[in-house]
Amino acid sequence: MRLLKLVPDDTNINFFRWMWLTSGVSFALMIASVIVLFINGLNFGIDFRGGTTIRAESTNAVDVGDYRNQLDDLGLTDVSITEVFDPTFGERSVVQIRLGARQDAEAVTPAELDTIHAALQEIDPAVTFTAVESVGPKVSGELIQTAFLAVGAAALGILLYIWLRFEWQFAVGGVVALIHDVLITVGIFSLFQLRFDLSTIAALLTILGYSINDTVVIFDRLRENLMKFKTTPLIDIMNLTVNETLSRTVMTSLTTALALGALLVFGGDVIRGFVFAMLFGVVIGTYSTVYLAKNIVLQLGVKRDWSKKVHDPEREVAEGSPFSDLP
Structure with a gap:
């Protein structure tokens, strides 16, 4: 019996081939989201508007x-x-x-x-x-402030958790990816003036948990590979790690997207905003995990031997790697 595999076991994709392009697009979208948010604002629902x-x-x-x-x-x-x-x-x-x-x-x-x-x-x-x-509007204003404080507190808690579990470079990469996911999702709601209420805040908090879960899985494997391949360039180990966890990432994201897609179509108007935020968050969260978080960690560098200097990512990219000829 042959098992269905969405990602072959011998997958070797060079995820750093377009590193500067993917990072540039991500930061450009974050800036665009902030601009749209200032221009359009949010279409607050009853929870926030009264x-x-x-x-x-x-x-x-x-x-x-x-x-x-x-x-x-x-x-x-x-x-x-x-x-x-x-x-x-x-x-x-x-x-x-x-x-x-x-x-x-x-x-x-x-x-x-x-x-x-x-x-x-x-x-x-x-x-x-x-x-x-x-x-009334006074109570609604307090709800808006509390809701965004909740999102900020969750991001801060995740930052501290990853910092304690790994190293500060991993924490910075993970939290920047989370800010990226939440900011772009909020930007989409502002751009299309979708209703923004407490269920949307719940979706944003869920996105934080979902995205960081996928990131931590990759970071865990990366830490194992760092100890296993002590002399291999950091960029090669990161490529190897993402390829090794790619099957899990695709399967998790795809099954979650299928369930959310069904809810989006058949769930009705009441939960549509929540489901859309979740579905978009799954897509953008998977992207940021694979392309943004690891790019930041590579640029910051990770020490494996404290008697040596931190790896120089620009030198490693310039020298090339076994992944340089891959698609």
Whole structure:
């Protein structure tokens, strides 16, 4: 029986052939993301911009699509409708309706609530509003600050972890790759004005964990090879390491992308922003692990014998290596 292999065992790809090009493109995209972010800003959802949440209950079965179509003609802002499932509800159907805040008001008025209620009663006479909550811009501003502090704290924690586990050069390479992934993902959300809410922050934190996991696997193998091949140039050992772990990287990224692709198509509007951020993060995270993190480590150099000087990456690139003729 022949096993399916996406990457042959004898793969020998020179990942440093276009080192300066890939690094240049990565840093250019990071700068472009910052510029787009300053120009366009982010399309904040209800969590960050403020708005109103309505809890609606009915004794009839609820069709979220019908609810959404019924509210589309009312001129509401940033409408999100989700059905809530809980065994304690019994025969009741519970729906959460979220309405974005408008510039001229923090919350919907009682008259607007009556209009929304009347519109839903046309398709479901049994619907009732059991709770109405509003979030003002002050609370939303605090959420924005806390969310970005969470991302920064996660990146700092990862930096310290890699520094303690490996060497500071690995920590710098890993964290720059993480900043690269998060910044470009946020830039995409700003460029296309995709809704940015707490679920997107959750996706960014997940991207941090996913990307650094792949990076640590490669760093672990690199450390083993550094001890095994003590006199081999650093650039050769890095190429060998990435080729050895390439099968694992491709399989992990591909299976994750397949699952996220299914969720993106069939998951509905509620989780679409989260899934898109995750899917894009998997792609850009795999790229940064293979091309950016190791490039930075190569430039910083790694000592294997403290009685000798750090390897000179420019000299090693100039002298060439067994990988120099590879595609």
